Amino acid sequence: MNTKRQGINFTFEVFLLAANLRLAIIGIPPIVTKIQSYFHLTTAQTGVLTTIPLLCFGFLSATTAPIIRKLGTKRTIEYALLMLAIANLLRTYVNWGMFLGTIFVGAGITMLNVSLPALIVERHPEQSTKLNGVYTASINLLSAIVGGIAVPVANAIGWQFTVQLFSIPALIAFLGTLMLPHQATRPRKRTATDHQEVTGKAAATPIWKRGHVWLLAIFMGLQSLIFYTIVAWLPSVLTSHGLSATTAGLLFSIFQIIGAPFAYLVPRATTKASNLKLLMISLLIGYLSGIGILIMFNATWLLILACIIVGITTASIFTLSLSMITTISTTPQEAGSVGGIVQSIGYLIASVGPTMFGVIESTLGNWSQTLIILITISIINILVGFVLIKIVQKNHFVY
Structure with missing residues (x-):
């Protein structure tokens, strides 16, 4: 009680x-x-x-x-x-x-x-x-x-x-x-076998030398780059489709708030490897369809749909990234160290996104071709996610 x-x-x-x-x-x-x-x-x-x-x-x-x-x-x-x-x-x-x-x-x-x-x-x-x-x-x-x-x-x-x-x-x-x-x-009790397995892994390999930690850092970085690029430029993309600044601002709020319930539900879907694979496929569909609509269509209702899809996708993958930090950590102290490395590398990758895509758009002269590059990065992000899932399963962290 x-x-x-x-x-x-x-x-x-x-x-x-x-x-x-x-x-x-x-x-x-x-x-x-x-x-x-x-x-x-x-x-x-x-x-x-x-x-x-x-x-x-x-x-x-x-x-x-x-x-x-x-x-x-x-x-x-x-x-x-x-x-x-x-x-x-x-x-x-x-x-x-x-x-x-x-x-x-x-x-x-x-x-x-x-x-x-x-x-x-x-x-x-x-x-x-x-x-x-x-x-x-x-x-x-x-x-x-x-x-x-x-x-x-x-x-x-x-x-x-x-x-x-x-x-x-x-x-x-x-x-x-x-x-x-x-x-x-x-703390949560472990069996003697679990303890020996975890202790052996921790003692054998320093955190910064573990491949799955670096892979998670790249995964975190790519999804953060996509998110902060969208945060920086979504209003501009929407106004380029003919929407007013006020309407673009409203859709931007929808983009942010729509992901809240999914951010809560996603961690519950990460308790089984089969669920993780299905989630990763869903995230890929979300990126392709959401950003794809922003590239190809001008209808307001479709742009609203795009903001909803992209909002759900970015919130879900961000939650997944953070959940994976605790998934691959064997102790509370290690969670802090893993989180530090993952977020340090991840946000350094993300920091180049808004400026880089601003330069690309200025060079190409339109958002359609620029967003195609963002879709390419999102595909790479999901592929990294699938490799990460396979490594997590192989090391028997949770699944």
């Missing part, structure tokens, strides 16, 4: 932490013209504000695991939340504060990105499937809400106060983290 009660409380804390994983990033693009005008930023400088968090994810993810080992997962999360709260206040006053604050935002979210999967494995490994779904669904849901209300809120109370409001979820999550018990719940 007690374990169940703690599980419910912990689930709510996971939700609070997830509220901060994209909020301070997603909330900026809708009001970026106001920020650009206030600080007199060039287009290049404005683009840097979008790129900084991704670079932080790439360069700092691997350094979070040593911090977790030294401070503990709970304390690391507390420091990350405080950093995030202060950073959002810093971003609103002066030009240099906006850039420095954005760096700290990227650093704080990076620490949370790596620490949260480790916290889940550490506290409730038996519920990792459900909890992974909770926090990825929360990310999608809250991102869509913030993306939809940022402009009207900024118009009503000013963009500075709107950005400062982003500190509130960080402070609430910080208070929630303080109330977590210092002693982790008892």
